[in-house]
Amino acid sequence: MKSSFKIGSVMGIPVKLHITFLLILPVFALVFSTNEAPFGFAGTEPLILNYALSLLTTILLFVCILLHELGHSYIAKSYGVEIRDITLLLFGGVSSMEEIPRVPSQELRMAFAGPLVSLVIGAMLLGANYIVTSSVPGYAGTSIWQMFYILGSINILLGLFNLLPAFPMDGGRLLRAWYAKRMSYIKATHYAASFGKMFAFLMGILGLLIPNPWLILIAFFVYIGASEEDKSTTISILLEKYSVREIMTEDVVSVPPDITVEELAKFMFEHKHLGYPVIQGNSLKGIVTFTDIRNILPHDRFATLVSDIMTRDIISVSPEDTASDAFKVMTTNNIGRLLVVSGDELAGILSRSDLMRTMMLLNE
Numbered sequence: 001m002k003s004s005f006k007i008g009s010v011m012g013i014p015v016k017l018h019i020t021f022l023l024i025l026p027v028f029a030l031v032f033s034t035n036e037a038p039f040g041f042a043g044t045e046p047l048i049l050n051y052a053l054s055l056l057t058t059i060l061l062f063v064c065i066l067l068h069e070l071g072h073s074y075i076a077k078s079y080g081v082e083i084r085d086i087t088l089l090l091f092g093g094v095s096s097m098e099e100i101p102r103v104p105s106q107e108l109r110m111a112f113a114g115p116l117v118s119l120v121i122g123a124m125l126l127g128a129n130y131i132v133t134s135s136v137p138g139y140a141g142t143s144i145w146q147m148f149y150i151l152g153s154i155n156i157l158l159g160l161f162n163l164l165p166a167f168p169m170d171g172g173r174l175l176r177a178w179y180a181k182r183m184s185y186i187k188a189t190h191y192a193a194s195f196g197k198m199f200a201f202l203m204g205i206l207g208l209l210i211p212n213p214w215l216i217l218i219a220f221f222v223y224i225g226a227s228e229e230d231k232s233t234t235i236s237i238l239l240e241k242y243s244v245r246e247i248m249t250e251d252v253v254s255v256p257p258d259i260t261v262e263e264l265a266k267f268m269f270e271h272k273h274l275g276y277p278v279i280q281g282n283s284l285k286g287i288v289t290f291t292d293i294r295n296i297l298p299h300d301r302f303a304t305l306v307s308d309i310m311t312r313d314i315i316s317v318s319p320e321d322t323a324s325d326a327f328k329v330m331t332t333n334n335i336g337r338l339l340v341v342s343g344d345e346l347a348g349i350l351s352r353s354d355l356m357r358t359m360m361l362l363n364e
């Protein structure tokens with residue numbers, strides 16, 4: 001299912017909206033329209049003006065979040081990092097980058113740029129509001145004042161929140177960069193993640209004591225983010241040293257496209273794998289899995305050929321790619337095995353267990 005769609009691009013970076021964003025949009029607008037001043041427009045007459053202002057504030061809020069992400073992207077681009085896209089979702093924005101620089105001073109600037117943008121926008125909005133309030137009588141009661149006040153305050157909060165020294169917040173990256181100047185990148189990530197987990201733990205306890213369910217929820221989110229960052233960084237750094245060719249399996253059991261599904265089912269039963277490349281002559285035509293067979297009714301299996309049910313869109317890697325790249329392809333596409341293709345010929349197959357085995361050996 002397509003969970004996000006493109007709405008345009010800025011600085012050559014595609015900007016996407018995630019479906020969760022569409023869910024949160026009316027919720028935010030509703031909160032703004034029912035909250036009392038200064039954090040909402042409740043009581044604004046006519047009602048349509050209240051709704052319009054609430055919606056406008058929500059949209060501008062997400063524009064500010066986009067600007068925060070663009071802050072990160074702008075610095076990243078200046079270091080030659082490719083930004084695939086920026087997605088706006090439920091709790092803010094995410095920039096998906098090709099590779100975060102492992103140079104501490106670069107990561108430091110990149111991580112700081114986002115919160116800096118939020119803090120500057122916040123300070124400008126609140127500052128401008130303050131100046132106008134003190135010179136224009138009656139302005140403090142107007143809807144425009146409220147809108148500036150809401151957006152200014154949220155931007156300041158957003159900037160500060162992102163500076164909390166824990167993954168997945170920007171502050172976690174700042175902390176790692178600080179450690180990385182003093183030790184290896186893996187160790188630095190591990191220290192920063194441990195700090196983040198401890199921080200999340202304390203936040204969770206505070207959430208229970210106050211009690212505040214939001215704080216507990218954020219604590220969970222920070223804890224998981226820290227563990228994920230630690231794990232994925234370690235994996236990708238360890239696997240970077242190897243090429244796909246070095247760890248793939250070269251003897252691949254394949255099937256021809258012109259056998260029937262019935263024959264394929266028997267073949268699978270004998271060979272015990274659940275997925276096979278389909279090969280004709282020397283060239284790779286597709287991939288066929290147990291799920292493809294299951295979709296065919298038993299009495300149709302004698303008349304249906306492998307070529308009718310195989311997947312032709314193959315997600316593959318090249319033997320020269322790094323094992324770390326292959327791992328990323330597997331995780332983003334949520335697949336357990338990748339075909340290794342050179343030209344249009346199958347060079348081998350790489351499974352998640354091949355990667356895990358390599359990881360285990362490396363960790364010894």
Ligand SMILES: [Zn+2]
Pocket residue numbers: 068069072114115162170
């Ligand atoms: Zn950020």
